[in-house]
Amino acid sequence: MAKLQIVVLVLLSLHVASSSKLVCHMTNWAQYRPDAGKFTPENIDPFLCTHIIYNLATITSVNQVDTTEWNDEALYAQLNNLKNSNPALKTLLSVGGTVKGVSPFIAMVAKPETRAVFIKSAIGFLRTHHFDGLNVDWEYPGHNGSPLEDKTRFTLLLAELASAFEKEAREERKTRLMLSVNAAGVPATVNTAYEVDKISAYLDFINVMTYDYHGHWEKVTGHNSPLYRSAADHADSELSIDSALSRWLDLGAPAEKLLLGFPTYGRTNRLTTGANGLGAPSNGPAEAGPYTRTEGFWAYYEICDFINTAEVSWISEQEVPYATYGSAWVGYDNKRSFSSKVQMLNNRNLGGAHVWTLDLDDFSGSFCSDGAHPLVNHLRNSMGFAPKPTTTPRPTTTRDPIADFCRGRPDGLYANAADKTTYFQCFKGNTYLQRCQSGLIYWDSCKCCNWP
Template identity: 35%
Template structure:
């Protein structure tokens, strides 16, 4: 096994998967999905990932780390204690490493740029992050600033990002915690945003987001996470593949042993212009129809795609590529590029051959966790078994005689009835504003029998998707009939 954390003492990765790492992001808003798509913390199998990353925390305007969904993530005000329940998964596998991700696409970049610009504001962020991590029992922080110098950032972000990582590393390592970062796979982002040698000095691990390389923002079909370029690729499209991204990060100065290769557990989807061309580069000016669980045009979870395949969708393995695509002319001419068991096996072999630390997925809740198309979490398990060369076995659990440090003799709190709906809050948690999609409300139950509502702004270029409970691309949200009539053309 590669020793990723030589400075972290007790966190030197005594992992159940002894030949590599399997990093699994968890999109916490999946708890709001409907039917068989709903996925809560207890649906996570703690024995199939070495690192679980909770997505996401955010950044407040006071430069402190901020809990983005207090009702779901904290215990305050009769909340659901998501952070604590997430970290309690370590009781089922004591080798599990839990990390809190801060940032993400929906958070934007501008406020991170401002925070990183001075030592004083960086210290506020670092101190508040360490405090939050320690309070809830996380083992580290994943810095997911998307992206320095981009999306309202400043040219000096490239240098300031390194200063921020340096401050974080010192504080986290002093507390026995690790520092990771989610990074772009796109050359046009990597070049202006990242001082790669500087990042290599500060980060324990880099999670390479080698997906979303194509999507409905293109007007033609393509694979969103192709391992290699398509024969017809020209120009910048020659850079939009995993092999280029991995080699480029290594060439720029990131040790292969610190890189995890990201694989999507979802597909990017289009609506074919007509049924005459169903291959790569087929004209497709609109996103594909939304799925029953993720409910976002242009996006289907692998669990939704495999259900479509069971319903008769056509699967194609183009000999020019290593990944499948699926289409159905009967279902609104949908076309999706995605990864299946064979393609994730190919990618895991690639990562192993290139000396990478292991694999990473976004995100665990869209694998086939119900096992409708085979064994549960088959894509994750396939990657682990391919990379390690051995079958997954459960990690160690605490001895029954070991006292539970979280045991308490206090009586459980009796939760009062859910308050009646108000104009802002229909229920605890995330609530849409029907009249304004540029923001949403975070609603928490108070001790007076009502709601406290906080307005949360969506980042520039995004609108609130009331079906998916996230801020999403504005063009995606505006493709949903009837949504955001005041904010869409």
């Protein structure tokens, strides 16, 4: 057998097999979580995602973009310094939220003059802090106190932003700023909030928020991010990823601009009877997690602790898991459900995925015994991205059957029949041997490492 050689991967840009974007959100409030839950841009692997969106900036009463935290500008610098390590990384600033419970977009979009002030401010702010684009997070035009006319005004705002970004890039001889939105994942909301065919023309990508479909606000259990509807799901039958994507596509959104949302958190319920399956009676949330400290909401790393003692079940109709222990119930995502969602993403030829959020995955690897960022790394590999820059041993001669394994195969993950504790990652015909965590074996059904 030919001698193993060390191959150093120096990747100046990230390429994918079928989707071009893996967009990851981070939040500036994650810095206030205690101990191992604290997250800042210093915790980010610059090669994990293609784009990172910083959440959240706001709009002042005089229609100017502004910070929301005392140290935002320092955190902006930390984030954008990651581009020194990975020049291909793109960063965007998300603007939105509420001011005294009301979206600041409502007043800003009302007149052409106020929109113009905002747009000029946005361009200056993004350039000053070295962002590559703007993410508009308005939840939602025509809802929550926003008049129905804002559906049209939202289109005007995006058209004017896109035009101004083009003009500024041309006049200043700079790369054009990108423009994206966080958009509704509920079909009924999509209908009333957006002129989908029109706004799609102005956007580089659309982050469809395919999560928060169910939670403790309901009287029965329901999954946070189901792939399909279930006969046991008594609520709105359109509350699923499949229904949301169908609505966006039916209304004229180009598939290549739609990004499917992948949550790294779960929603909890408090069970009230002996029943504990989907649609079981519940009343309010389980106890808040020790790090996120938010009712009805657990980070994936908090869920890892919970499932060590909980009963874990799989909802076959919706291709997602849930877990119960005592009266606590949580619907969440794992590697298996991420794999199912990647399959839908590929089947619909979508432009990629967006993750809410980096700081809710086990970013340090301290909780789940599965390495840092187990969910996002699995998503990245499943989508067919190149291996991250590393020094990796692999056979290099065509006579070696392992080295030849990926010749002619599509990019992706494959079982190694000779050793279940390892698996192959194929990229552009090259074979990379990856190893599972101690005690785990590779399961091709979920494209992940799990217990035997």
